[in-house]
Amino acid sequence: MDTLAPTTLFLILAAPFVGSFLCVLALRLPAGQDVVRGRSRCPSCHQALAVRDLVPVFSWLVARGRCRFCDARIDPIYPIMELAALGVVLWAMLVVDEGVLLVTVLLGWALLALAAMDVRSLFLSDALTLPLIPAGLAACLWLEPDAIWEHALASLAAAGILAGLARAYRHARGRDGLGYGDVKLFAAAGAWTGAMGLGTVLLWAVVVNVLLLVAERLAGQQVSAETRVPIGTGLAVGLWLTWLYGPLSIL
Ligand SMILES: [Zn+2]
Numbered sequence: 003m004d005t006l007a008p009t010t011l012f013l014i015l016a017a018p019f020v021g022s023f024l025c026v027l028a029l030r031l032p033a034g035q036d037v038v039r040g041r042s043r044c045p046s047c048h049q050a051l052a053v054r055d056l057v058p059v060f061s062w063l064v065a066r067g068r069c070r071f072c073d074a075r076i077d078p079i080y081p082i083m084e085l086a087a088l089g090v091v092l093w094a095m096l097v098v099d100e101g102v103l104l105v106t107v108l109l110g111w112a113l114l115a116l117a118a119m120d121v122r123s124l125f126l127s128d129a130l131t132l133p134l135i136p137a138g139l140a141a142c143l144w145l146e147p148d149a150i151w152e153h154a155l156a157s158l159a160a161a162g163i164l165a166g167l168a169r170a171y172r173h174a175r176g177r178d179g180l181g182y183g184d185v186k187l188f189a190a191a192g193a194w195t196g197a198m199g200l201g202t203v204l205l206w207a208v209v210v211n212v213l214l215l216v217a218e219r220l221a222g223q224q225v226s227a228e229t230r231v232p233i234g235t236g237l238a239v240g241l242w243l244t245w246l247y248g249p250l251s252i253l
Contacts, residue, residue, distance in 0.1 A: 017087045029079070058084035116131065125181075203237060
């Protein structure tokens with residue numbers, strides 16, 4: 003095996019810690035809480051946590067998923083996000099060239115936080131969706147400068163299409179089914195993948211949401227036409243897969 007490039011090694015080592023921070027973003031941004039200041043505390047007993055409580059995955063395993071002060075169960079979303087952030091790096095390493103690894107991993111980490119946020123809170127924070135639009139256009143300028151206008155128009159068209167669908171849905175059903183967070187995330191998808199990728203992103207989004215509904219059903223929860231689904235999670239997964247593997251040729 004080739005030796006790992008320094009950037010790759012750094013991404014692998016940083017991933018679990020980034021995952022911890024992404025988890026904080028996913029849990030705190032929907033609640034409007036500060037994500038930078040404020041020490042980490044046990045949400046149950048409010049005891050400030052020490053460094054040894056914050057080692058990714060390891061601390062959770064050693065404490066067997068419980069707070070060492072009050073014995074409250076620690077949300078398994080923490081170790082899951084820490085491992086998922088590492089998974090993003092390893093997955094990207096398998097698919098993309100070293101030259102685009104960093105930008106791919108950064109996209110993947112942002113999408114991971116958004117996916118978790120929408121599953122938990124049915125909410126996508128502007129702080130993550132909006133920067134993804136210029137970031138996607140910058141990536142296009144760098145990798146494929148001739149396509150910049152096409153990607154910019156795809157981003158606008160994506161926003162227009164989803165905003166139109168959101169209005170139509172509200173008109174037909176009398177309630178919101180699509181949020182403006184979804185509109186902004188789809189606009190980001192247009193910026194990253196261009197017009198050719200948008201159909202594939204939507205198709206993956208539908209597949210993911212159907213799988214989530216099936217999983218809810220299997221977990222014994224009631225599923226009906228009123229069940230709200232995290233469309234943003236589907237869009238995040240769809241954008242990730244389309245960025246890595248390109249548009250499906252049937253679309
Ligand atoms: Zn506690």
